[in-house]
Amino acid sequence: MSNQILIPKLAIVGVGLIGGSLALALKAAGVVGEVVGIGRGLANLEKALELGVVDRITQDPAEGVADADLVLLATPVLTLTEMASRVLPHMKPGAVLTDGGSVKGSVARAIEPLVPEGVHFVPGHPIAGTEKSGAEAAFATLYHRRRCILTPTAQTDPEALRLVRRVWETAGCEVVEMDVEKHDRILGAISHLPHMVAYSLVNAVSSYDRYEENILEYSAGGFRDFTRIASSDPTMWRDIALTNRDALLEMIERFELSLAELKEDIRGEKKDRLYDFFLRSKQSRDAIL
Amino acid sequence: MSNQILIPKLAIVGVGLIGGSLALALKAAGVVGEVVGIGRGLANLEKALELGVVDRITQDPAEGVADADLVLLATPVLTLTEMASRVLPHMKPGAVLTDGGSVKGSVARAIEPLVPEGVHFVPGHPIAGTEKSGAEAAFATLYHRRRCILTPTAQTDPEALRLVRRVWETAGCEVVEMDVEKHDRILGAISHLPHMVAYSLVNAVSSYDRYEENILEYSAGGFRDFTRIASSDPTMWRDIALTNRDALLEMIERFELSLAELKEDIRGEKKDRLYDFFLRSKQSRDAIL
Numbered sequence: 415m416s417n418q419i420l421i422p423k424l425a426i427v428g429v430g431l432i433g434g435s436l437a438l439a440l441k442a443a444g445v446v447g448e449v450v451g452i453g454r455g456l457a458n459l460e461k462a463l464e465l466g467v468v469d470r471i472t473q474d475p476a477e478g479v480a481d482a483d484l485v486l487l488a489t490p491v492l493t494l495t496e497m498a499s500r501v502l503p504h505m506k507p508g509a510v511l512t513d514g515g516s517v518k519g520s521v522a523r524a525i526e527p528l529v530p531e532g533v534h535f536v537p538g539h540p541i542a543g544t545e546k547s548g549a550e551a552a553f554a555t556l557y558h559r560r561r562c563i564l565t566p567t568a569q570t571d572p573e574a575l576r577l578v579r580r581v582w583e584t585a586g587c588e589v590v591e592m593d594v595e596k597h598d599r600i601l602g603a604i605s606h607l608p609h610m611v612a613y614s615l616v617n618a619v620s621s622y623d624r625y626e627e628n629i630l631e632y633s634a635g636g637f638r639d640f641t642r643i644a645s646s647d648p649t650m651w652r653d654i655a656l657t658n659r660d661a662l663l664e665m666i667e668r669f670e671l672s673l674a675e676l677k678e679d680i681r682g683e684k685k686d687r688l689y690d691f692f693l694r695s696k697q698s699r700d701a702i703l
Numbered sequence: 704m705s706n707q708i709l710i711p712k713l714a715i716v717g718v719g720l721i722g723g724s725l726a727l728a729l730k731a732a733g734v735v736g737e738v739v740g741i742g743r744g745l746a747n748l749e750k751a752l753e754l755g756v757v758d759r760i761t762q763d764p765a766e767g768v769a770d771a772d773l774v775l776l777a778t779p780v781l782t783l784t785e786m787a788s789r790v791l792p793h794m795k796p797g798a799v800l801t802d803g804g805s806v807k808g809s810v811a812r813a814i815e816p817l818v819p820e821g822v823h824f825v826p827g828h829p830i831a832g833t834e835k836s837g838a839e840a841a842f843a844t845l846y847h848r849r850r851c852i853l854t855p856t857a858q859t860d861p862e863a864l865r866l867v868r869r870v871w872e873t874a875g876c877e878v879v880e881m882d883v884e885k886h887d888r889i890l891g892a893i894s895h896l897p898h899m900v901a902y903s904l905v906n907a908v909s910s911y912d913r914y915e916e917n918i919l920e921y922s923a924g925g926f927r928d929f930t931r932i933a934s935s936d937p938t939m940w941r942d943i944a945l946t947n948r949d950a951l952l953e954m955i956e957r958f959e960l961s962l963a964e965l966k967e968d969i970r971g972e973k974k975d976r977l978y979d980f981f982l983r984s985k986q987s988r989d990a991i992l
Contacts, residue, residue, distance in 0.1 A: 541921070541923045542923070543923075560923070561921060561923075563921075596914060599913060599914075600914070600918050600921050601921075603908045603911050603918055604908060604918060604919065604921055604922040604923075604926050605922075605923070605925060605926065607904070607907075607908065608904060608925065608926055608929045608930070609925075610962070610965055610969075611900060611904055611962070612929060612984075613965065613980065613981050613984040613985075614958060614961040614962040614964075614965050614984075615896070615897060615900055615958060615961070616984040616987050616988050617961045617980065617983060617984045617987070618896075618954070618957045618958040618960070618961035618962075619892045619893060619896070619954075620983075620984075620987035621957075621961075622892050622954075622957065624888060625885060625888075625889070628990075629889050629892055629893060630893065630987060630990070630991045631991065632830070632850060632852075632889050632890075632893055633893040633894075633991060634830045634831070634832075634849070634850075634893075634894070636894060636897065636898075636932050637893050637894065637897055638991065638992075639928060639931060639932075640897045640901060640929060640931075640932055641897070641988050642928060642929075642988075643925050643928075643929055644984045644985060644988040645985050645988050645989055645992075646981075646985070648978050648981035648982040648985055649978065651977075651981050652974065652977040652978045652981060655969050655977055656969070656972055656974065656977070659969055659970070659972065662969060663966065663969060663970060665907070665908075665911075666962065666965075666966050666969075667966075668907045668910075668911065669903060669904060669907040669908075669962075670959070670962065671907070672903040672904070672906045672907035672910075673899070673900070673903040673907075673955065673958075673959065675903075676899055676902065676903050676955075677952065677955050677956075680899075680944050680945070680948055680951060680952060680955075681948070681952060683945055683948065685941065685945065688940075688941045688944055688945070689937050689938065689941045691902065691906065692902050692935075692937035692940050692941060693937040694906060694909075695901075695902040695903075695905040695906045695909075695933045696902075696933060696934050696935070696937055698905050698906070698909035698919060699905050699930050699931075699933040699934050700934055701917075701919070702919045702920065702922060702927065703927075703934075
């Protein structure tokens, strides 16, 4: 692992699981000089300082990013544009802004017009996370062997893109580049759709009122595992549903067709078609084990 | 734990995870005399004998059940009626037949007319299982703190019902009694529907052909956990889909309405309704953690 300083000064806006873990990973690799933690909540910032996630804290974004070489926005998706508008005018020439938002098209479209001459923006998304949040949840190995998708646009500076790629690779990620629309459609399929399905399933089952008792009490391990993602943060998922609306609607409709096919085969008692439907699914699933 | 013999002779038809684990649990509790393992596959039976899951094995159901006090059918749902027809004529007066099938209405309706005078049938369903199968998968504590649902009908002998209840309680289950229709609707909701949804989801995502690569390769832990149940045995789930058809169709339609509500709120960008939908689901889910 290199001990050359890659980022003399790093600013993390939103020192939670995503931002805090990148700071810890880069510190562990010895490639970062000073890390500034920027956020609204003082308690979380003080905890981040105490835990050594960051070296300095401030609640003032303008001051915090003033001499940063790289700024990571790691706040909820719907706040990214506003945060970008607050930090961009204060970034020094040659500095790079990147983000970790799980939707990229709407974010890139909103932020790019705000980027001043001489400052660069690279939209990104590390595919990692746990159900925990806050600075206390951060750990240096969160990104080991996880994918990070960078979504350069026609405007993206190649040098800035290379820097952000090296940063995520240093943190342990396998970095993949693709266009923003492809990112949003793929994440819509493998992440956003399953969350929508899990939330809908829990609501459908828990509102089943044919019997007086709460039938969820009969659920065994399978149901609990299957619906764990329905425990995710409602605000985060509301924001994702709104910002990745078109790709998500496309995937929900594909899923509805798949379920409708299964339903018709159950209704028609199509023994062979049912077996084939379940087998195909099992084979696809087992291939990614 | 009592050391009184509850079942002098127990016959298990299908010595897999379900049947084998009951045998081991009753042996551990010291309440069973001899256990006879009955099945088609000699290799599995010999393994069961070698592991001490059963004391004697036979491939002849008629001979195996001849002097059994309790016979458990633990074969796939669609085979239960045929197995019942093969063992019932050979059971001794006063003996009790029970089963562990995950669908109860169609099974009870098919088996009850076959029960000879003096022999008793108690339909049952222990809600337990892992993704493994075969005698080697069996273990004595599978049923600890799991629910077992017994579904007596108008024909069920109260004394036989009491015996089967004691057997499952001895194995560690909390035993609940309910009518067959209620069982099938509840299991349709909390078990069968989630499996149909998982299979449909994997098929919808894996058939997404907008891009050349297999987008499942981008899936992270959430998708893998969420779709684990789509790796279940296609034959077993085909049989469940066919035998619990009406309850399952009802639940699929409830789920479709729930998803359609969510889809319309995404389409209409109903911020507050989306938040409420996700929050309600999270609260129901967290209540069963």
